[in-house]
Amino acid sequence: MTAIAVRNLAKWYSGSIAAVADLTLDVPTGSIFGFLGPNGAGKTTTISMLATLLRPTAGTAEVAGFDIRRHPDDVRRSIGIVFQESTLDPDLSAEENLRFYASLFGIGGRAARGTIADLLTLMDLSDRRKSPIRTFSGGMRRRLEIARALLHAPKVLILDEPTTGLDPQTRILIWDQLRRFRAEYDLTVFMTTHHLEEAEHCDRIAIMDHGDLVTEGTPAELKAVVGDDLVEMRTENDEAAAASIRKQFDLDVVVGDPNLRMRVRDGAALVPQLCAAIPVPVMSVTVRPPSLDDAFLHYTGRTIREEEGPRK
Numbered sequence: 001m002t003a004i005a006v007r008n009l010a011k012w013y014s015g016s017i018a019a020v021a022d023l024t025l026d027v028p029t030g031s032i033f034g035f036l037g038p039n040g041a042g043k044t045t046t047i048s049m050l051a052t053l054l055r056p057t058a059g060t061a062e063v064a065g066f067d068i069r070r071h072p073d074d075v076r077r078s079i080g081i082v083f084q085e086s087t088l089d090p091d092l093s094a095e096e097n098l099r100f101y102a103s104l105f106g107i108g109g110r111a112a113r114g115t116i117a118d119l120l121t122l123m124d125l126s127d128r129r130k131s132p133i134r135t136f137s138g139g140m141r142r143r144l145e146i147a148r149a150l151l152h153a154p155k156v157l158i159l160d161e162p163t164t165g166l167d168p169q170t171r172i173l174i175w176d177q178l179r180r181f182r183a184e185y186d187l188t189v190f191m192t193t194h195h196l197e198e199a200e201h202c203d204r205i206a207i208m209d210h211g212d213l214v215t216e217g218t219p220a221e222l223k224a225v226v227g228d229d230l231v232e233m234r235t236e237n238d239e240a241a242a243a244s245i246r247k248q249f250d251l252d253v254v255v256g257d258p259n260l261r262m263r264v265r266d267g268a269a270l271v272p273q274l275c276a277a278i279p280v281p282v283m284s285v286t287v288r289p290p291s292l293d294d295a296f297l298h299y300t301g302r303t304i305r306e307e308e309g310p311r312k
């Protein structure tokens with residue numbers, strides 16, 4: 001089953017810049033799907049089109065089985081969305097914010113009270129339900145926004161950078177709850193994130209750059225493309241060690257600060273040979289399998305934290 005099916009989706013701003021060029025993508029039902037890309041890649045534009053807030057220039061998408069062009073109202077009823085900027089009313093309490101939003105969806109009375117109480121408990125906010133939002137921390141606001149997005153039992157939850165600026169404890173809580181919703185309600189979660197360690201927890205990841213999809217797969221599949229382990233060494237004379245490794249092992253060695261670095265197929269097996277072969281004492285060695293950071297760099301030529309470069 002496919003929760004989001006994107007077909008040749010494009011958005012041109014001011015006639016000349018393709019914020020989204022020709023995007024085709026399938027998001028399986030019940031998955032937690034990470035949508036990654038450097039700044040300006042086109043993620044927010046894509047999300048806005050999927051949420052029917054922005055009209056595509058070309059192509060279309062189906063969300064929860066509804067076409068975003070032909071059935072925008074059905075799409076809106078099927079999705080919950082949390083943007084980067086908070087849209088809670090700071091003067092209302094947590095409960096009042098949720099009640100107001102529930103009324104927009106026509107949920108009132110006992111049903112609303114029950115759902116609101118359940119969501120506040122799930123998001124660990126019950127004891128603050130009467131407090132005005134302006135007294136909430138960033139993490140509490142985000143949790144409340146997620147609770148609000150789930151009020152009408154959507155099939156697809158769209159999150160734009162849900163954990164940016166949050167402490168690790170809150171991030172863990174949010175992730176635990178997302179997994180729980182996914183398991184209990186078969187919810188599909190489509191999220192952008194700049195945290196690659198977080199993207200590791202996604203079932204599948206798509207990386208976008210310059211408006212185009214550059215790759216899609218499980219975290220393990222994406223890392224496997226990078227393939228090689230990273231070996232880092234410190235020796236008493238890195239230049240001499242590097243020269244020796246290049247000569248004896250025909251490896252591409254970078255003499256960096258503070259370490260010697262090289263990519264090799266099976267780092268753990270090679271390290272003893274390297275240590276035995278080089279003519280200078282070795283002070284430390286680490287072997288690291290490829291990370292999502294490496295995969296991101298491989299596909300986009302940039303680290304995820306770098307600012308947007310000039311557009312091609």
Ligand SMILES: Nc1ncnc2c1ncn2[C@@H]1O[C@H](COP(=O)(O)OP(=O)(O)OP(=O)(O)O)[C@@H](O)[C@H]1O
Pocket residue numbers: 013014017018019020037038039040041042043044045046
């Ligand atoms: N309203 C707009 N008018 C003109 N250009 C826009 C508009 N909104 C976005 N863009 C441009 O479209 C491109 C994609 O922007 P978008 O916000 O979708 O990227 P993003 O991947 O979400 O970036 P970030 O990670 O920084 O949020 C960028 O070059 C951006 O400058």
